[in-house]
Amino acid sequence: MEKKFCMKIDYANLSLQYQNYKKSIDDAIFKVVKSSKFIMGEEVHKLEQNFEIFTGVKHSITCSSGTDALLLAMMAMDIQPGDEIITTPFTWVSTSETIALLKARPVFVDIEPDTFNIDAKLIEAAITKNTRAIMPVSLFGQPADIDYIQTIANKYDLKVIIDGAQSFGSTYKNKTDSNLGDISITSFFPSKPLGCYGDGGAVFTNNDDYAEKIKMLRVHGQNKRNSHKYIGIGGRMDTIQAAILLAKLKYFPQELKDRKIVAEHYTSGLSDILQTPVIKSNRSSVWGQYTVRVNNRDDIQNELKKKGIPTSVFYPVSLHLQECFKYLNYKLNDFPISEKASNEVISIPMNPFLTYDQIDYIVLNIKKFLMKK
Numbered sequence: 001m002e003k004k005f006c007m008k009i010d011y012a013n014l015s016l017q018y019q020n021y022k023k024s025i026d027d028a029i030f031k032v033v034k035s036s037k038f039i040m041g042e043e044v045h046k047l048e049q050n051f052e053i054f055t056g057v058k059h060s061i062t063c064s065s066g067t068d069a070l071l072l073a074m075m076a077m078d079i080q081p082g083d084e085i086i087t088t089p090f091t092w093v094s095t096s097e098t099i100a101l102l103k104a105r106p107v108f109v110d111i112e113p114d115t116f117n118i119d120a121k122l123i124e125a126a127i128t129k130n131t132r133a134i135m136p137v138s139l140f141g142q143p144a145d146i147d148y149i150q151t152i153a154n155k156y157d158l159k160v161i162i163d164g165a166q167s168f169g170s171t172y173k174n175k176t177d178s179n180l181g182d183i184s185i186t187s188f189f190p191s192k193p194l195g196c197y198g199d200g201g202a203v204f205t206n207n208d209d210y211a212e213k214i215k216m217l218r219v220h221g222q223n224k225r226n227s228h229k230y231i232g233i234g235g236r237m238d239t240i241q242a243a244i245l246l247a248k249l250k251y252f253p254q255e256l257k258d259r260k261i262v263a264e265h266y267t268s269g270l271s272d273i274l275q276t277p278v279i280k281s282n283r284s285s286v287w288g289q290y291t292v293r294v295n296n297r298d299d300i301q302n303e304l305k306k307k308g309i310p311t312s313v314f315y316p317v318s319l320h321l322q323e324c325f326k327y328l329n330y331k332l333n334d335f336p337i338s339e340k341a342s343n344e345v346i347s348i349p350m351n352p353f354l355t356y357d358q359i360d361y362i363v364l365n366i367k368k369f370l371m372k373k
Contacts, residue, residue, distance in 0.1 A: 007361050011310040012191045013351040020353075021251060028243035040219075041239035047246050048202075054169075054249070055178035057204040059211035062237035063218050066165040066187025069201035070098040070135075072217050072235060073161050073183040076203075076210045079104050079132060086126050087135040087163075088118040089319040089330075090338040095137055095163050096319050106328065107131070108320050110335040114278040116140060116291070116345075119337075120148035127152075133159040136181075138167035140314075140347075141193065141288035142279055143177050150181070161185070165201075166288035168194050169256050173282050178204040188245060193259065193286045194252050196241040258352035259287040262359060266290055266348070269363035273370050289314060293344040300369050301346065307365045312347045 010016070018025060032041060044062055051060035063069050079085070081103035087095055089108040096106035109122045116139045123134060134153055136144035143162070153160045160181035164170070168186040170177040178184045186192075188200035203214050213230070216223050221232030263285070267276045275293040279285050291314065294300050301311050318338040320330035333339070348362055 006306075006308045007358060008308040009310060009349050009354075009358055009362065010351070011312065011349045013353045014190060014195070016353050017248075017351075021248060024247040024250075025244055028247040029240055032240050032243045038239050040236060041242070043239050043242040043246055044237055047237075047242040047249075050246065050249055051178075051202060051204070055176040055204060057176070057179045057184070058206040059204065059208070060178075061203045061205075061211060061214045061218065062242060063201045063203060063235045064237060065199040066185060066189065066201040067094040067098060068218075068233065068235040069165075069185035069187070069203045070094060070161070070163060071101065071233065072203050072214050073185055073210075074098065074102055074104070074133075075217050075230075075232075076183065076205075076213045077133065077159055077161075082130060083132040084128060084130040085133045085135050085161075086123055086131060088137050088139075088338070089335050090116060090315060090341055091137045091139060091163070091319065092165070092315065093319060093322065093324075094165070095135060096325065099135075100325070104132070105130070106319075106325070108328075108330065108335060108338075110337045111341065113337050113341070115142060115144075115280065116341060117142065117144040118149075120145040120152070123149065124152050127156055127158075131156065131158060133161055135161045135163055137163040137165075138170060138177050140277070140285070140291050141167045141170055142277075142285040143167060143170055143172040143180065143283050145280075146172050146180050159183075165189075166192065167286055168192070168202075169252065169286045171284040178202075179206070182207060183210060188241070193256065193288055194245065194248060196244045196248075198238070198241055200237050200241045200245065202237075255352040256286055259350065260285075262350065262352065262354050263287045263290055265356065265359045266363065269360070270366060273367055287350055289347040290350040291345050291347045293341070294346055294370075295344065297344065297346050300366070303369045304348075304362075304365060307361075309362055309365060310349060313345060314347055315345075316342055318342050 162181040162184035165187035217232040218235035221230030
C-alpha cells in the first residue's frame with residue numbers, strides 16, 4: 001500500500017526564526033544580563049528611538065503589553081466613566097476590555113465583509129453626546145478606512161485611537177499604521193509579525209502632551225522618583241524584551257516582504273475556490289494572519305490537522321455576544337456581518353519562513369477537501 005505523504009507545518013515558526021537570528025538574539029540577551037539593568041535599561045530607550053525612525057512618528061513609548069498600551073492611550077486622554085468609545089465587535093477582547101476597565105462604554109459598529117475592519121460608514125449613526133473617541137482595529141494586519149474615520153472624528157471633535165496590535169509595519173497612503181490617529185498602539189506578543197519573548201507593546205503619538213503623560217503613567221504616574229503626578233500603572237517594557245526586539249527589528253523589513261510573498265502565493269492558489277483576503281489599494285498589510293472564509297470550518301480544521309496543517313480561528317464569538325459584555329444589552333443579529341464572520345473565518349499558517357512546497361501542500365489539501373464537498 002502506498003504511504004500517504006504528510007508534512008508537519010509550523011503555524012508561526014518562532015523556533016526557526018530564533019535559529020536564524022540566534023547569535024544576534026543571544027548576544028542581546030546576554031548583554032542585558034551582564035549589565036543587570038533589567039528595568040528601563042538603555043535598550044528600552046534605543047528601541048524607542050529606532051521605532052520613531054521606523055514609523056516616522058514623533059514619540060514612541062514602549063510598554064508592558066498591547067493591552068496596557070490601549071489602557072495608557074485612554075488614560076492619557078482622560079477617558080472617564082460613562083464616556084463612550086466606538087469600536088468593532090470582531091476583534092480580540094482587549095480592545096473593549098480596556099474601555100470597560102476604565103468604566104467607559106464600548107459602542108459596537110459592524111464590520112466590512114471583505115476586510116473584516118470596522119465599517120466606517122456606520123460610525124456616524126452610533127455617535128451620541130457621550131461619545132469621546134473612535135477606536136478602529138487594523139485587523140489581521142491591515143488599517144481601516146482612516147481618512148473616512150478621521151473626517152467623522154473632526155466633525156464631532158472626537159479622538160481617534162488606532163488599535164494596531166496586529167499591524168505594526170503596515171501602511172495607509174504610505175504612512176505607517178503607527179503614525180495615524182491621535183494615538184496608535186501595537187503589541188509585540190510573540191506570535192505578532194514583530195514579537196518579543198513574552199509580553200510587550202508600544203504607544204505612538206505626535207502629541208507632546210500625550211507622550212509626556214504616557215511616559216509617567218507607565219511608571220505609576222511618576223514625574224520623578226517617588227513623586228506621583230497621576231494614578232498610573234506598572235506598564236514598563238522589560239529591558240530583555242526591548243533587547244530582543246532590537247535584535248529582531250533589523251530583520252523585520254525583509255520578513256514583511258517575505259510575508260507578502262507567502263500571502264500572494266496563497267491567494268494565487270486559493271482565490272478560485274474560496275474568499276481570500278482583500279487588501280485595499282491605498283493600504284498595505286503585514287499579514288498578521290491569512291484568514292479565509294469557509295462554510296464547514298470544523299470539518300476542514302479536522303482534515304487539515306490530520307495532514308499536519310495547524311489552523312486558528314480569530315474570532316469564534318463576536319464581543320457583543322461574550323458574557324462579560326452582557327451588560328451592554330446587545331443581542332444575536334445586532335451585528336450580522338461580524339456574527340457571520342465568526343462562524344466562517346479560519347486562519348492558516350502564516351510566517352515568513354514558509355517554503356513554496358509547504359504553501360503548495362497547504363493549498364492542495366484545502367482544495368482537495370473543498371472539492372470533495
